[in-house]
Amino acid sequence: MTDVFMGRLPKGADLVEALNALCAERKITRGTVQCIGALTRARLAFYRQDRFTYAEREVAEPMEIVSGQGNVSIRDGMPFVHLHLVLSDETFRCMGGHALPGCEIFACETVITPLAGPALVRTFDAPTRLPLWEGSWEPAREDS
Numbered sequence: 001m002t003d004v005f006m007g008r009l010p011k012g013a014d015l016v017e018a019l020n021a022l023c024a025e026r027k028i029t030r031g032t033v034q035c036i037g038a039l040t041r042a043r044l045a046f047y048r049q050d051r052f053t054y055a056e057r058e059v060a061e062p063m064e065i066v067s068g069q070g071n072v073s074i075r076d077g078m079p080f081v082h083l084h085l086v087l088s089d090e091t092f093r094c095m096g097g098h099a100l101p102g103c104e105i106f107a108c109e110t111v112i113t114p115l116a117g118p119a120l121v122r123t124f125d126a127p128t129r130l131p132l133w134e135g136s137w138e139p140a141r142e143d144s
Helices: 015-025
Strands: 005-009 031-048 053-059 063-075 078-088 094-099 104-114 122-125 130-133
Touching (some): 015 078
Antiparallel strands (some): 031 104
């Protein structure tokens, strides 16, 4: 079984940058990410499929991380965490999207589960104009 990394990310750190750095430090190139906690501010994106561009939104208020789900692969030669967040404000209204650098941590507990198998590599996908995993469907393996 592969080690699962569980821990708290530092207050004030950038969520996306901290996760990417942790994966690079631990040499994780294929895996899953979960996180819960709170942000002092957030930066999210939504991919406009008809325009092939991202709409971005900055949230300059404290938000709870209701759910953070993502994966780890390789992009531009480095471990890359692709993370989506569902956030809640003090009125319990939720919003969500693709997490961008600029999400400042208040408190964040995270679980990173490396998966056996070759590194997943992101390359340009012409139909979507997104950096997606190369190749076709391949199940994760328990053996190394």
